[in-house]
Amino acid sequence: MGEKTPFDEMYNPDGSVREPYRALSEWLAEQPDKALALMQTDAEAIFRRLGITFAVYGSDEGTEKVIPFDVIPRIIAANEWRRLSKGIEQRVKALNAFLYDIYHRQEILKAGRVPEKLILNNEAFCPQMMGLEPAKGVYAHIIGVDIVRVGPDEFYVLEDNLRTPSGVSYMLEDREAMMLLAPDLFHRSKVAPVETYPENLRRTLESVAPDSVRGTPNIAVLTPGIYNSAYFEHSFLADQMGAQLCEGPDLFVDGGKVYMRTTTGPEQVDVIYRRIDDDYLDPLTFRPDSMLGVPGLFDAYRAGNVTLVNAPGTGIADDKAVYTYVPDIIEFYLGEKALLQNVPTYNCTDDDQRAWVLENIHDLVVKEVHGSGGYGMMVGPTATKAMHAEFRKKIEARPDNYIVQPTLNLSTCPTHISGDVAPRHVDLRPYVLVGDEVRITPGGLTRVALKKGSLVVNSSQGGGTKDTWVLED
Amino acid sequence: MRIEIDHSLTCSLPPGTAQLVMHLLLTPGSGPTQSVDSWSVEVAGIGNAGRFRDGFGNAAHLVNQSRPEGDLAIGVRGVVTTQDTNGVLGKPAGEPVAALYRRVTPLTKAPVTLYGKYRTTKESRLDVLHGLMARVGETLGLPAEPAPEAQMQATGEQVQSQKAEAAPELPPAADFVHLYIGAARALDIPARFVCGYLAPDDEIEGGLHAWAEAYDDGLGWIGFDPRYQLCPTERYVRLAVGLDAESALPLRTVPVGEVTQKARVTAA
Numbered sequence: 001m002g003e004k005t006p007f008d009e010m011y012n013p014d015g016s017v018r019e020p021y022r023a024l025s026e027w028l029a030e031q032p033d034k035a036l037a038l039m040q041t042d043a044e045a046i047f048r049r050l051g052i053t054f055a056v057y058g059s060d061e062g063t064e065k066v067i068p069f070d071v072i073p074r075i076i077a078a079n080e081w082r083r084l085s086k087g088i089e090q091r092v093k094a095l096n097a098f099l100y101d102i103y104h105r106q107e108i109l110k111a112g113r114v115p116e117k118l119i120l121n122n123e124a125f126c127p128q129m130m131g132l133e134p135a136k137g138v139y140a141h142i143i144g145v146d147i148v149r150v151g152p153d154e155f156y157v158l159e160d161n162l163r164t165p166s167g168v169s170y171m172l173e174d175r176e177a178m179m180l181l182a183p184d185l186f187h188r189s190k191v192a193p194v195e196t197y198p199e200n201l202r203r204t205l206e207s208v209a210p211d212s213v214r215g216t217p218n219i220a221v222l223t224p225g226i227y228n229s230a231y232f233e234h235s236f237l238a239d240q241m242g243a244q245l246c247e248g249p250d251l252f253v254d255g256g257k258v259y260m261r262t263t264t265g266p267e268q269v270d271v272i273y274r275r276i277d278d279d280y281l282d283p284l285t286f287r288p289d290s291m292l293g294v295p296g297l298f299d300a301y302r303a304g305n306v307t308l309v310n311a312p313g314t315g316i317a318d319d320k321a322v323y324t325y326v327p328d329i330i331e332f333y334l335g336e337k338a339l340l341q342n343v344p345t346y347n348c349t350d351d352d353q354r355a356w357v358l359e360n361i362h363d364l365v366v367k368e369v370h371g372s373g374g375y376g377m378m379v380g381p382t383a384t385k386a387m388h389a390e391f392r393k394k395i396e397a398r399p400d401n402y403i404v405q406p407t408l409n410l411s412t413c414p415t416h417i418s419g420d421v422a423p424r425h426v427d428l429r430p431y432v433l434v435g436d437e438v439r440i441t442p443g444g445l446t447r448v449a450l451k452k453g454s455l456v457v458n459s460s461q462g463g464g465t466k467d468t469w470v471l472e473d
Numbered sequence: 474m475r476i477e478i479d480h481s482l483t484c485s486l487p488p489g490t491a492q493l494v495m496h497l498l499l500t501p502g503s504g505p506t507q508s509v510d511s512w513s514v515e516v517a518g519i520g521n522a523g524r525f526r527d528g529f530g531n532a533a534h535l536v537n538q539s540r541p542e543g544d545l546a547i548g549v550r551g552v553v554t555t556q557d558t559n560g561v562l563g564k565p566a567g568e569p570v571a572a573l574y575r576r577v578t579p580l581t582k583a584p585v586t587l588y589g590k591y592r593t594t595k596e597s598r599l600d601v602l603h604g605l606m607a608r609v610g611e612t613l614g615l616p617a618e619p620a621p622e623a624q625m626q627a628t629g630e631q632v633q634s635q636k637a638e639a640a641p642e643l644p645p646a647a648d649f650v651h652l653y654i655g656a657a658r659a660l661d662i663p664a665r666f667v668c669g670y671l672a673p674d675d676e677i678e679g680g681l682h683a684w685a686e687a688y689d690d691g692l693g694w695i696g697f698d699p700r701y702q703l704c705p706t707e708r709y710v711r712l713a714v715g716l717d718a719e720s721a722l723p724l725r726t727v728p729v730g731e732v733t734q735k736a737r738v739t740a741a
Contacts, residue, residue: 106570120576127576127716130528130569253494256523256535284496284727295494295727296523299535303523 007151007411008423009074020077020471021414027185028072028414028421036416039071039181046177067170068464073178073185074413074426074446081192081470084147084155084430085440087340090330092143092432095160095317097333099139102316103129113332114325119316123370126278126313128285132302135208136436139311142201142273143432144168144444147340149411156343156408158427160326162310162318164275168431169233170465171445172197172240178467192442192470197431198240201273204435205241208307209270217270219243220260222251224276224292234275243273253296258306271307272297278312286312320369320403344406348399357404358392365405366391379455381407410455413466415448425449427457428468443468474556474707475510476672480549480681480736486541487728493538496725497522498668498713499549500532504565506558507710512551517541529665529720530568531713547724553710560704562686562711564693571688573716574654574663580717581666583655587612591660598662602687602697605660609653609699614643616676616701646683647718649699653685654717663688665714667696668721672708672740677701681736683718684709708740 005013010021017025047066076084101108102119103126109116119125144165146158175194179186202219209217223234225247238245250261251269259266274281280290285298301308316322324345327338346364348354357364361380368376378391395402412423430444446466447457457463486493497516503509516536523535538545587608591601610616650666657664664687673679684698684705696705715721724732 104570106572109572116572116575120572125576127573127720128528130573131526131530132528252492252537253523253535254537254539255521256525284494284725288727288729295492296496296535296537299496299525299533300523302527302533303525303535305523 004409006409006423006425007149007154009149009411009426010414010423020075020080023188024073024075024185024414027182027188034419036071036421037419040416043069043071043177043181046180047173050173050176067459068450069174069177070415070424070448070450070464070466071178071181072414072416072421073467073469074428074448075189075469075471076443078471078473081442083339085442087155087157087338088145088147088430088432088440089438090334090336090339091145091157091160091326092140092434092438094330094333095143095162095326096137096139096434098329099311099314099317100137101333103132103139103313108329108332111332113328114322118321122316122319122321124313124315124319126316128298128302129311129313132311134311135210135307138208138434140314140317141204141208141309141434143434144429145432147428147430148343148408149426149428150409151411155340157326157340158343159320159323160318161429162314163277164310165429165431166230166233166275167429167445168197168441169236171431171441171443171468172236174445174465174467189469190472192472194441194443194468197441198237200433200439200441201237202241202243204433204439205243205271205273205307205309207435208309210304210307212304213270218260218268219271219273220246220251220269222246222248222272222274222276222294224248224280228275230275237273244269248276248292248294251294251297253294253300256300256303256305258294258297258300269306271309273309278315281308281312320367321400323403343408346404348395348402348404354395354399358395361388361392361395361404363407365407366395367403367405369401369403379407382454382456407455410449410457413446413448415450415466417450417452422452424452425455425457426466442470474554474672475741476553476555476670476708476710477739477741478549478551478553478670478710478736479738480670480734482545482547482549482724482732482734484545484547484724484726484730484732486543486545486726486730490541490728491539493541493545494727495534495536495545497534497536497547498527498531498721498723499547500534501551501553501669501710501712502530502532504711505561505563506705507553507555510552510554512553513549515548515550516546526567528569529713529715531715531721545726545730555707555710557707560696560706561692562694562696571663571694574665574688575658575661576716577655577658578717578719580651580719581655581658583652583659585659587652588656588659598689599692599695601660602657602662602689602695605653605656606697606699606702609649609656610702613649613652613699616643643700646698646700650683650685651717653687653697653699657685657687665694666717666721667711667714668718668723669712670710670736670738672710672738674708674740677708679708679738681734682709686714710738 140162144161221238280292282297283290330338366378410425415424433439446468518536527533654664671682686694713721
């Protein structure tokens with residue numbers, strides 16, 4: 001990690017093409033001048049038509065933007081994917097076991113493997129969840145694991161998103177666009193399908209319906225509304241699954257059960273895929289000022305009359321301070337070594353580590369413990385001296401509020417940059433569904449930093465996306 | 474001791490309330506210190522309420538009313554037989570792990586001056602817990618006591634003025650409990666808020682009350698009432714427990730209204 005040239009996913013150091021990229025390389029060579037630029041224009045039109053937009057908080061220019069899409073797919077070999085998906089499956093199983101334990105007997109805390117205070121005094125820990133038996137024992141049903149690659153066999157997990165990970169609609173739309181834009185390339189390669197995701201999501205949700213449900217469970221997607229940055233995705237997923245899209249006021253509790261108002265009268269809801277944060281879910285139990293949630297929803301959940309997906313309180317397992325313990329968590333519950341590595345993380349509350357961090361901040365990445373989406377973070381090598389000074393102050397003031405990691409030299413993929421092809425840094429967010437079984441969609445969302453040399457892939461910070469192809473044997 | 478309880482709650486609602494949803498912790502459980510002989514909660518909608526155990530092991534009801542007319546009124550009645558265990562509740566089944574109650578909440582923070590001296594003490598946990606109870610009393614005020622005779626003889630005037638202030642209004646019991654819990658948790662001792670009823674005697678008025686329970690690895694949960702400076706006796710009836718007053722609140726509603734409540738508690 002560090003100063004070396006980044007790992008190029010397409011070319012070997014000697015300039016030869018890596019095997020998974022062979023078909024792509026041939027196809028690129030065949031393309032006439034300006035073909036990529038034309039494809040890029042077409043892609044823009046497709047995305048405008050599909051209406052895929054996202055909101056950037058704190059930006060003045062319009063609320064909605066089209067997320068930049070790169071027309072060159074990222075390619076992952078079958079054997080690479082097998083390794084990755086095994087590691088991901090191990091991780092999500094262990095994290096769900098951890099959540100069960102934390103909200104029951106807390107054996108891992110008694111054993112001293114994870115510090116008790118880190119969990120019990122954590123804002124993300126939800127005491128109201130104690131003792132609850134979720135259907136199939138699953139807390140986090142929908143997970144997005146952020147992974148970066150730094151070498152041919154070196155993958156690191158950056159973070160586990162167990163609250164309400166977004167972006168899966170981009171994965172699906174990127175594939176749809178790619179098949180329209182380059183059908184010939186698509187047919188030359190055996191690409192694992194991603195379009196089964198909505199069906200698998202539906203199956204997963206149905207499998208965790210309360211035991212009392214007879215027949216097909218009634219599923220609703222609960223959105224905070226049109227002003228949420230991921231509203232498009234909420235309506236897209238509801239539509240794809242054939243589920244109802246609801247806002248808080250569309251739902252109500254009666255007799256301990258949850259109902260949806262419909263034109264033909266109230267309809268009981270069995271499973272709610274909620275895209276509202278814990279705090280806003282139910283003003284009776286959580287923030288009383290929430291206008292987004294459903295009063296009594298949590299109690300109906302506790303009474304076993306509805307399933308909330310993901311369960312409240314899952315955030316304790318993807319807390320950045322808990323992240324450093326995930327390898328221990330895997331060993332504790334599964335008795336196995338972690339297959340995927342964590343990024344080494346410095347603990348700023350330790351005096352020696354903090355001193356070292358403050359001195360080397362220009363080489364390091366600083367993240368807010370409770371931040372997400374690239375907000376409140378600093379990438380040392382590309383940040384200004386003023387920013388280094390600012391973050392030094394921040395860390396000194398509240399060392400427990402930050403985690404610090406080395407700057408990872410993210411792998412690069414060929415990317416279309418104004419008519420040319422150039423390497424750009426990428427990461428990967430595979431989407432995992434956990435219900436009666438673990439279902440991992442091959443590939444996931446590849447985010448690409450479009451600025452030369454940039455390592456920040458977040459769409460809110462000038463990142464784009466790519467279609468991700470997992471090749472089948 | 475056989476204790477009869479008649480607890481009434483009213484809640485004023487904003488005019489035009491279309492849907493009222495309430496969370497009730499108004500059903501005591503039987504355990505080592507008490508057995509519930511009869512109990513009823515009367516409120517419109519209780520018939521088809523959602524019934525469940527909350528995260529702290531309390532029996533809870535989720536009740537809703539459509540277009541409630543006037544103020545919400547709830548009537549709770551019952552008979553509980555208690556026994557004196559010197560405040561020891563022990564380790565009843567069906568409760569969350571005691572460690573949960575080391576979580577510090579915004580309401581349960583205590584100044585280090587209150588508990589600091591126990592940080593390095595060699596005293597037993599039980600002694601520490603009694604010591605904390607005394608310290609909370611010294612901090613917030615002790616129950617009125619007849620002045621000792623020796624003092625009376627000292628300077629008549631001073632004693633008189635002290636007597637005139639002998640029964641200043643003490644803060645509500647919940648303040649004592651929060652301070653006590655905060656101090657215990659700061660010492661890594663699990664401690665929780667108990668909401669319940671207190672049967673009157675010659676000196677104590679009785680009614681709704683709050684006290685604390687702290688955990689000893691050997692004895693389990695032990696009650697401490699820092700407001701009256703004693704461990705719960707057979708006059709205490711446990712209703713609900715939680716991390717603090719907010720999480721053990723007998724009645725929560727959406728929309729929020731002003732709750733007034735009164736409990737008539739009689740020892741038979």
